[in-house]
Amino acid sequence: xxxxxxxxxxxxxxxxxxxELLQSLPNLKVIANSGVGMDHLxxxxxxxxxxxxxxxxxxxxxxxxxxGMALLLASARRLVEVHHIAISSSMDYCEADILGVKVxxxxxxxxxxxxxxxKIALRAKAFEMKILYHNRTRRKAQEEQAVGAxxxxxxxxxxxxxxxxxxxxxxxxxxxxxxxxxxLELMKPTATLINISRGAVVDQExxxxxxxxxxxxxxxxxxxxxxxxPRDHLLLKLKNVIITPHLGIKTDKATYxxxxxxxxxxxxxxxxxxxxxxxxxS
Amino acid sequence: MWYHxxxxxxELLQSLPNLRIVASSxxxxxxxxxxxxxxxxxxxxxxxxxxxxxTADLGMALMLASSRRLVEGYExxxxxxxxxxxxDWLGTEVxxxxxxxxxxxxxxxKVAERAKAFEMKILYHNRSQRKKEEESAVGAVYCKKIDDLLQQxxxxxxxxxxxxxxxxxxxxxxLELMKPTATLINISRGLIVDQDALVEALQNKxxxxxxxxxxxxxxxPRDHPLLKLKNVIITPHIGSATKKTRRIMMEEMIESIQAxxxxxxxxxxxx
Numbered sequence: 001x002x003x004x005x006x007x008x009x010x011x012x013x014x015x016x017x018x019x020e021l022l023q024s025l026p027n028l029k030v031i032a033n034s035g036v037g038m039d040h041l042x043x044x045x046x047x048x049x050x051x052x053x054x055x056x057x058x059x060x061x062x063x064x065x066x067x068g069m070a071l072l073l074a075s076a077r078r079l080v081e082v083h084h085i086a087i088s089s090s091m092d093y094c095e096a097d098i099l100g101v102k103v104x105x106x107x108x109x110x111x112x113x114x115x116x117x118x119k120i121a122l123r124a125k126a127f128e129m130k131i132l133y134h135n136r137t138r139r140k141a142q143e144e145q146a147v148g149a150x151x152x153x154x155x156x157x158x159x160x161x162x163x164x165x166x167x168x169x170x171x172x173x174x175x176x177x178x179x180x181x182x183x184l185e186l187m188k189p190t191a192t193l194i195n196i197s198r199g200a201v202v203d204q205e206x207x208x209x210x211x212x213x214x215x216x217x218x219x220x221x222x223x224x225x226x227x228x229x230p231r232d233h234l235l236l237k238l239k240n241v242i243i244t245p246h247l248g249i250k251t252d253k254a255t256y257x258x259x260x261x262x263x264x265x266x267x268x269x270x271x272x273x274x275x276x277x278x279x280x281x282s
Numbered sequence: 283m284w285y286h287x288x289x290x291x292x293e294l295l296q297s298l299p300n301l302r303i304v305a306s307s308x309x310x311x312x313x314x315x316x317x318x319x320x321x322x323x324x325x326x327x328x329x330x331x332x333x334x335x336x337t338a339d340l341g342m343a344l345m346l347a348s349s350r351r352l353v354e355g356y357e358x359x360x361x362x363x364x365x366x367x368x369x370d371w372l373g374t375e376v377x378x379x380x381x382x383x384x385x386x387x388x389x390x391x392k393v394a395e396r397a398k399a400f401e402m403k404i405l406y407h408n409r410s411q412r413k414k415e416e417e418s419a420v421g422a423v424y425c426k427k428i429d430d431l432l433q434q435x436x437x438x439x440x441x442x443x444x445x446x447x448x449x450x451x452x453x454x455x456x457l458e459l460m461k462p463t464a465t466l467i468n469i470s471r472g473l474i475v476d477q478d479a480l481v482e483a484l485q486n487k488x489x490x491x492x493x494x495x496x497x498x499x500x501x502x503p504r505d506h507p508l509l510k511l512k513n514v515i516i517t518p519h520i521g522s523a524t525k526k527t528r529r530i531m532m533e534e535m536i537e538s539i540q541a542x543x544x545x546x547x548x549x550x551x552x553x
Contacts, residue, residue: 012369062377066400070350073343077520080356086516087509091501093518102524104335126399127339228364236360243359245367247350253375 003027007266009259013040022049030269032262033279035249036060036116039171039198043281053279054265057115059257064248065119068196071220072108072164075192075242076101101163101190104128109162111155111178112169112197113139120166121147132158159186164194171198179203184210192218196248199225208234211241222248286313295322303542305535308522309333311552312444312471326552327538329531331388337441337521338392341469344493345381345437348465348515349374374436374463374490377401382435384428384451385442385470386412393439394420407431432459437467444471452476457483465491469521472498481507484514495521 002024008015008031015021017031022045031046033055046053074080077100085093108124110117113135121131124147131149133139138151152158159165165187169175179193180203187193193216195202204225210216218240227246235241249258261277268275283306288294290304295318303325306314311328319326347353350373358364358371381397383390386408394404397420404422406412411424425431428451432438438460442448452466453476460466466489468475477498483489491513500519508514522531534550541548 062401063375066346066376067350069400070343070346070352073339074347074352077340077343077517077524079343079347079515079517080353082517082520083353083515086501086518089504091504098518098520098523099528100520100524102336102526103339123396123399126396127342128335228359228367231362231364242352242356244350244352244355245359245364245371247355247371247373250372251350251375252372253378255372 006030006270007032009262009266010034010041017041017046019045022046022051030054030266030275032056032265034255034258034262037170037198038279039200043279047281052269052275054262054269054275054277055279056258056261057277059254059261060249061115061119063251063254064116064196065123067222067244067248068116068120068166068168068194069123071194071196071222071242071244072166072192073103075194075218075220076103076106076164080242081239101192103164106130106163107132107161109133109152109158109165110149111135111158111165111167113149114168114170116196117166117168118143118147120168121149129164132161134158155183156186159183160188162191163188164192166194167197167201169197169201171200175201177201177203179207181206181209184215187216189214190217192216192220194219195221195223197223199223199227204235208238211238218242220244222246283307290314290319292318295319295324303327303539303548305538305542306552307531307535310443310471312473314552316552325542325548327535327542327548327550328552329534330550332527332530332534333522334388334392336524336527337389337469338396340495340517340521341389341393341439341441341467342396344467344469344495344515344517345439345465346376348467348491348493349376349379349437353515354512374465376437379403379436380405380434382406382425382431382438383422384431384438384440385448386422387441387443389469390439390441391416391420393441394422405431405434428456429459432456433461435464436461437465439467440470440474442470442474444473448474450474450476452480454479454483457488460489462487463490465489465493467492468494468496470496472496472500477508481511484511491515493517495519 005025006029010033030052036055036057082098104127107130110133113133133149134152134155178201220242222244265275305327309330377400380403383406386406405425406422407425407428451474493515495517538548
């Protein structure tokens with residue numbers, strides 16, 4: 001059987017692609033990843049076996065951007081908290097416990113202005129938000145103007161001004177622990193951190209500390225490290241934290257599109273044609 | 283007046299001979315008998331426009347939270363029993379879906395502006411059609427008959443005010459016209475929806491889900507079936523509940539009161 005396998009469609013990081021697996025599949029030509037994150041793959045190792053790799057960048061952007069906005073709004077308006085108040089058996093609550101933060105007109109700082117980051121900017125603009133962004137490279141002037149985004153060459157400048165900080169970078173050695181104690185302390189004490197990239201981009205211990213001591217106001221995370229967190233982790237117990245189970249691309253439409261994109265790439269690779277979303281080791 | 287308290291009835295008005303003005307918080311005035319107040323020579327004011335953006339924001343928040351199963355997801359993420367996140371746990375995509383807005387006033391229009399950025403297809407039903415430029419700006423298509431809107435929408439958002447005409451606007455018939463995959467979002471008033479019909483529709487999968495900022499009464503009795511349905515999100519009437527907006531509302535109410543007491547023209551007077 002192992003000699004027949006020419007392609008792997010990697011669903012949710014399974015199977016684990018390691019030396020052992022690659023050696024056992026001599027005719028493997030292509031691995032198509034469901035999603036856009038590549039941090040779980042050793043690209044050099046895979047390339048050394050002459051196997052091509054593809055991801056699904058187009059399919060994930062809208063649903064992930066939607067999830068980012070969902071988290072931003074839910075956190076600002078305390079949706080999870082107040083829903084529990086609305087359905088709880090007790091009818092007592094304090095008015096102050098249900099007041100949220102106004103989203104329209106607030107400042108959103110987007111860290112990582114790739115496909116997903118830009119879609120977030122498009123959505124945030126409709127909420128009349130002021131948009132700052134930090135990215136490895138600056139976007140073109142028309143792209144900035146279309147969403148009214150201001151470039152912050154230094155991340156510090158973004159962190160100091162934003163009411164909502166949205167992290168939308170891919171996980172690389174450079175972005176690991178990108179948001180640590182120093183960055184959190186630069187943020188406003190009323191600010192919210194939203195992470196829809198990878199858990200490891202944020203120093204989780206520093207985050208817990210910052211939330212407990214009021215260094216920042218709240219956090220909303222679709223991703224953690226590990227996933228799921230150990231059941232006794234402090235992040236699960238903080239009132240001002242919303243955690244969701246990595247649902248960024250988990251919609252019927254997105255999973256369908258991801259699969260379509262994967263199949264396109266697999267067929268192209270098997271037929272020796274250029275792959276639409278090939279990922280090369282950098 | 284906050285949250286409809288105190289109740290303004292004949293008894294109260296008779297006991298307050300020098301009452302000049304009732305300043306009501308928010309935009310809805312369905313809880314006030316305007317004719318009765320007028321007969322006592324008492325003026326009325328509200329805070330109409332300041333609530334619009336926050337309420338529109340909340341409408342979007344509810345639509346996103348419901349479609350992406352945010353509350354369920356949160357509970358899974360923090361539950362002591364969770365060992366892994368199932369691979370087949372899915373929500374519904376908002377981007378590119380069809381949103382039907384019932385009531386395209388200030389709030390309805392702000393929802394449309396936001397939904398457009400999510401590449402949603404927007405249908406709307408209103409007493410009157412909006413101007414062409416207003417429609418084009420948000421890509422909204424007018425549905426003269428509410429049935430057309432209900433049959434095509436993935437999300438139906440109610441943004442009308444409560445009047446005798448909109449009372450129970452969404453009943454058994456309307457719910458049955460909706461897609462079985464559709465979600466009802468209510469940011470207007472509880473009485474716009476026939477609540478018993480809604481419970482039945484949700485239990486029998488006539489529609490998929492509901493997200494309600496308003497119910498009748500508020501709050502619901504603690505044993506009400508709406509509180510127990512998994513596919514329902516309820517928030518405690520927080521449409522305008524942000525610190526900034528509440529502050530402005532208070533300022534506007536005081537302005538109206540001061541003007542009323544001084545015999546000057548009242549800003550935001552309701553006639």
